[in-house]
Amino acid sequence: MSHGAGGKASRRLVEGLFAPLLLSSGSSERLADAAHIEIGGATVAFTTDSFVVRPLRFPGGSIGELAVNGTVNDLAVSGAKAHSMVVTFVLEEGLASSVLEAEVRAMSDALKRAGVTMVGGDTKVVERGKADGMYITTAGIGSPIPGVHVDARTVRPGDKVLLSGPIGDHGITILLARADLDLEADLYSDTRSVLPMIEALAAQAAPGIRWMRDPTRGGLATSLNELARDCGLSVELNEEEIPMRDEVRGACELLGLDPLHIANEGQFVAIVSPEFADIALNAIQLTDGGDEARIIGQIRNEPANTVVVNTRYGGTRIVDMLVGDPLPRIC
């Protein structure tokens, strides 16, 4: 299961098998969010994701909404505005048509909110016991947001780490929604399009944007470890600046989970040059849903390839990528 968790085992699978055999560049970096390619004289961003979240519906969202927002967000953090999408459903025989219809409606609503057009799709049905209700795959294409260039190699010491809002809401919501845990909390998935925040950021601070990512599976720690590795620098986080709801903190303490490893579906992290940091933060905070954005850290030279957290008690700790899978099928 850990090969699908978005952490170390996933990265090994990508680097060891998929990238060398499948990717033109032979580089795993291109698998990150969305590829920007030249076609017919235009630059088009292109991405895909499969969604296998369990349960299909959870507080604050559902698989259909997730499938639209996830692809919009992958495009957004690559510096592109989603334009069109295609979708496939793998349905388990016997799935109630009302369940399918609810997800199609959820997708329709999310598409409208994101201003994206669905242009095609496919449906397959497999026998009972060969899927879990439904799996949805979306692929999206988009156009580059002018002036935005996302590239880990442009990150420099002194750059700031900007986070769009509280972490862990999605992962902990899913955890609590699973019948096998006897915990309750007033918590909702953060699933949403981050495009409005990124467009506001770009409008005010495009030249200052070095790198962006939506910290989904594997959480903030995994995204930032990938960045640290790709830029060869250190990402230093200030724990007490990282926004987090009490419910998330409490559940993580109870269950022995690191909130930095918990999945998010409506947040993004950006590395911004120091002179643009305040403008960038302000731009996001002034956008609907961005008021909890914070600068949570900075880039250092040392220790290279590493994410370090300055704890609230004055110490420091190194945070690795996610290892293993504390919570399968989170998205």
Next chain:
Amino acid sequence: MSHGAGGKASRRLVEGLFAPLLLSSGSSERLADAAHIEIGGATVAFTTDSFVVRPLRFPGGSIGELAVNGTVNDLAVSGAKAHSMVVTFVLEEGLASSVLEAEVRAMSDALKRAGVTMVGGDTKVVERGKADGMYITTAGIGSPIPGVHVDARTVRPGDKVLLSGPIGDHGITILLARADLDLEADLYSDTRSVLPMIEALAAQAAPGIRWMRDPTRGGLATSLNELARDCGLSVELNEEEIPMRDEVRGACELLGLDPLHIANEGQFVAIVSPEFADIALNAIQLTDGGDEARIIGQIRNEPANTVVVNTRYGGTRIVDMLVGDPLPRIC
């Protein structure tokens, strides 16, 4: 299961639920193969398909090869040349890594043969019993082939029906590969890219091409019934002109299946204006793998919205779309 079979129930699902809620146009026609959209000043064709074929490997191909060729072909019959692709895997926990690697290699080989670049992807892992080995979804973008316009509304009485080669190889191969049938034949899936044939056709006869489709799930009869409905005319086939291997004919007779309903994964059917019909046939026949192409019928005014077959015994029969699902998970 019939909702995934590509026939009448699939069409009802698309027309009743997906098209009105999800598709911008509200029209199911756009779901057919690939959408052609304007983005960044370019026209880009965009398509997706999920693959759930069982078994994963079969004589002549495997799920990975199918996933690449299927998307290349969907673009090709829409009048576009595949440029880039993205892929997602839904893997069942416990799948042998050698099985996954074999499919990644099969995809890599098919990509090279098709001259297409893989630019990104995603992997999800689900628990044992929640998938069947692996499901693969590909999405592809491509550029229009100059001068080719595929539109059922341009089809006219007198147009010719051109088929690229023998029908039924893929479906019957899968049928025989299933352990539950005690039949054997020297038969192989026809999975391949049809792009070289379509490029040759376009080079010689682009102005004569009215419509194209790859008759996969639901077979030639379903594709041509969709055409008959979309153009409001009659598609008349001459049974003895339809190329078919003896093994396919024999298996269909034995099992009570209509070969016109059997899936193909390496053929296409084109409607060509009469003055270009011979040039078009010749162009395909001179292409590698196209020597068995035939003109198999013509378009008539009546009976409208219907596919009629002139049988080898001098009679005629009406062939409907596939109803039900004689062979689930064919692709």
